[in-house]
Amino acid sequence: METDILATHEPLADDPATRPTIELLPVSHKRVEAGHPWIYSNEIRMDQAARALAPGTLVTLRYADGAALGVAMFNPHSLVAARLLDRDAGRTIGQRFFTRRIERALRLREKLFDEPFYRLVHAEADGLPGLIVDRFDDVLVMQSNAAGIARLEPIVLAALSALFHPRTVVLRNDSPARAQEGLQPEVSIAIGVLDSRVLLRENGSLFPVDAMAGQKTGWFFDQRRNRAFVAGLAKGGGRVLDLYCYTGGFAVQAARIGAAETIGIDRSEAALALAAEAAVLNGVGAICTFRRGEAFAEGERLAAGGERFDTVIADPPAFAKSRKEMPAALRGYRKLTRLAAALTARGGFLFLASCSYNIGAVDFAEAVRRGVADAGRSGRIIRTAGAGPDHPVHPVLPESAYLKTMTLALD
Numbered sequence: 001m002e003t004d005i006l007a008t009h010e011p012l013a014d015d016p017a018t019r020p021t022i023e024l025l026p027v028s029h030k031r032v033e034a035g036h037p038w039i040y041s042n043e044i045r046m047d048q049a050a051r052a053l054a055p056g057t058l059v060t061l062r063y064a065d066g067a068a069l070g071v072a073m074f075n076p077h078s079l080v081a082a083r084l085l086d087r088d089a090g091r092t093i094g095q096r097f098f099t100r101r102i103e104r105a106l107r108l109r110e111k112l113f114d115e116p117f118y119r120l121v122h123a124e125a126d127g128l129p130g131l132i133v134d135r136f137d138d139v140l141v142m143q144s145n146a147a148g149i150a151r152l153e154p155i156v157l158a159a160l161s162a163l164f165h166p167r168t169v170v171l172r173n174d175s176p177a178r179a180q181e182g183l184q185p186e187v188s189i190a191i192g193v194l195d196s197r198v199l200l201r202e203n204g205s206l207f208p209v210d211a212m213a214g215q216k217t218g219w220f221f222d223q224r225r226n227r228a229f230v231a232g233l234a235k236g237g238g239r240v241l242d243l244y245c246y247t248g249g250f251a252v253q254a255a256r257i258g259a260a261e262t263i264g265i266d267r268s269e270a271a272l273a274l275a276a277e278a279a280v281l282n283g284v285g286a287i288c289t290f291r292r293g294e295a296f297a298e299g300e301r302l303a304a305g306g307e308r309f310d311t312v313i314a315d316p317p318a319f320a321k322s323r324k325e326m327p328a329a330l331r332g333y334r335k336l337t338r339l340a341a342a343l344t345a346r347g348g349f350l351f352l353a354s355c356s357y358n359i360g361a362v363d364f365a366e367a368v369r370r371g372v373a374d375a376g377r378s379g380r381i382i383r384t385a386g387a388g389p390d391h392p393v394h395p396v397l398p399e400s401a402y403l404k405t406m407t408l409a410l411d
Helices: 095-112 147-151 153-164 176-181 221-232 249-257 269-281 295-304 323-343 361-374
Strands: 021-023 038-040 057-062 068-074 080-086 117-122 131-136 139-144 168-173 186-192 198-202 205-209 239-243 261-266 288-292 309-314 344-354 379-385 404-410
Touching: 057 080, 057 147, 068 147, 095 117, 095 153, 117 198, 117 221, 131 153, 131 198, 139 153, 147 153, 147 176, 153 168, 153 186, 198 221, 205 249, 205 269, 221 249, 221 344, 221 379, 221 404, 239 249, 239 295, 239 323, 249 261, 249 269, 249 288, 249 309, 261 269, 261 295, 269 288, 295 323, 309 323, 323 344, 323 361, 344 361, 361 379, 361 404
Parallel strands: 021 057, 139 168, 239 261, 239 309, 261 288, 309 344
Antiparallel strands: 038 080, 057 068, 068 080, 117 131, 131 139, 168 186, 198 205, 344 404, 379 404
């Protein structure tokens, strides 16, 4: 729990008339005026009063000339010192504010999806910096990745409860991003109980979800449409290899569409158990094999044994979690592409993904190009895509366009 930070906070009630004021330095306003939701610590007059504010304090932001800029969550100890909530400095940040923002996010998802399984709130792109909410019908999984959202958690929970009357709300406050905000990891149930298995339905398939211990919030909704596209390539039979298969999202859907055989590789026994359960739930248990292994080592072993697959999927975890890791990450993507291409049959399909937001689309594409060439293969790019529409991209925040994918037909 964040008691080490939150215990000394003032009450949560917000009054625009009495909020602390934070002032931007001269000529430090161009990015935020262009629509950027973040203000960095070197753009703020970080005087003694500012440094004394508790992490997550709601503040009124002002230009150097005193004009109001908006209301933000402030953390004097973070590189991203202020996260803008509203450009109306007179806006009161309370349950009504969060209800309206979440309602706006909900209306968008209800236009995009027929069933209540999606990312409901995608942080800055939905106007709620640091807040993630994934919806599994009547179970909500929430992450507070900024000190301000952590401090406002009771208000956010009240808004979610009033809007959805959920059976359960799980707090998955174990993201590495929290450390940058001075927050400790915690996983707990904030509302209700988890008295039965959480199930989601995606593209006609059923999947069990571990909302308490699975990666992220238990599921990667961002790959929904990519999984549907890749599964469609398996129509009419063929072998599918799913490296970094996690809980079987790609492999099981490919088997349901018509793959003759799917093999999933992952290092997590818990994830593999859920993948095998999903295969049985969807009536493809006899087609799907899941086994524990490291993707590179298993791939090399399969290649050495002459194994070839009609579709190969490589959706690894982030190779670059910081800018300094970019060169090594690009070498990793190139090596993974070479290995995956070598395992892809002639006329087959290769799907590759990068969720490293530090790796740009151009650099990722170049790593893939080089990897294909290293394998002595040629082919055509038939699709490039990002995350699904429940993961909208903030127009001036490139970090929110983190997912890159490429599908190639190899000759």
